[in-house]
Amino acid sequence: MKILVVDDDPNILQLVNIQLSQAGYTVLKAVDGMEALALVEKDIPDLAVVDVMMPKMDGYTLTRELRALADIPVLLLTAKGELEDKEKGFLAGADDYVVKPFEPKELLFRVNAILRRYDKAVDVFIQAGPMTINRQSYEVSVGKKVLLIPLKEFELLSVLASRPNQVFARELLLERVWGFDYEGDEQTLSVHIKRIRDKLATLTEKVTIATVRGVGYKLEVSP
Template sequence: MVVILAVDDDIHTLELISIYLSQSGYRVIKAVNGKDGLNMLEREQPDLAIIDVMMPVMDGLQLTKLVREQYNIPVLLLTAKGKLEDKEKGYIAGSDDYLVKPFEPKELLFRIRAILRRYDKTSDVNIRIGNMLINRKSFEVQIGDQVLVLPLKEFELLSKLASMPNQVFTRDQLIETVWGIDFEGDEQTLSVHIKRVRERLSKLETQIQIKTVRGVGYKLEEST
């Protein structure tokens, strides 16, 4: 499951973010100022940080700079200021996107998904888990001495699951990544593709399995 760190001294905003993102399949960890946010980063391993600019103890720009220096995760800045010079400061500090308060929760969700997609595309060309090697450049899956060439959608699905082993991806996250946000089909399409990938893996000597997490989605893991 994707973990998001939300840092904001406004408790109401923090709760709004937590409730909405939790309902959308993310795990949210919260901090009320920049120093508290740094402490959370040391204990957890979030995939993205949502940081308010105006905070006591340590403001959002300072925190963003430290996140950029010490952690390789994207940052979405929140601010009550929408002037161009304020946005410029945010981007100079290292933010990936900028959202002005008050905001619609749906817009926050869209921006988070867009940022995570961009980071996923710039990840390593090769993914290795157990005896399976996925080459994103050649679109080949090598298991031991055997090379498996999958249809594009199946390859993208397997790559997404393998990019973060043991992490649960919701059905919506997988559909949006593989088929796009404008996909007009249903979850049955995803189920069919998962079944096909499972059947292909089962024919080869591998301990890699796609597990169903009932009511949530799927994860890829190496069985022992």
């Protein structure tokens, strides 16, 4: 998934870029509203993270433009926390906001929550090599072989399969599958990954889950 980040502060732009990139997103960067709109004309993102106070075009105006152009969901970054400013953001069409200074993890939680509401994470049918995932019937199949697996394992496999060969950070997977308020440890994720690996092995040798040390996991598809 692609996320457009628009901020005239290079430090904030780089911070958000690093956080989202490490979580597995592709980041498009712009320093003002005009540059952002030029990027969107070439490549429509799944979500935009927009600073409110910018030269040439403020975040409220850019939000209205983005919503009119392609109904792109928007998360506003603002240095102000007053009710009036929040109201202006929501009236402009923003989906949520984060007040500066913010914790990078909070930004990631809110980005994921918006994408989940817009159902941007996965399609009904996901194809990864010979494997098909049906999110309506909750079936994982290769040819005539069909797997029915527990819900959390299914959701985890669906996220990984939505972007084959893309690394998903452990924190992102926990948030996507268990929710941002999950208070358990990462061992739960490791156990679920092992169970999915064991089941995939009975289905096909061409789809595997690789561990990326220190980061997370990715689903690999071999010819």
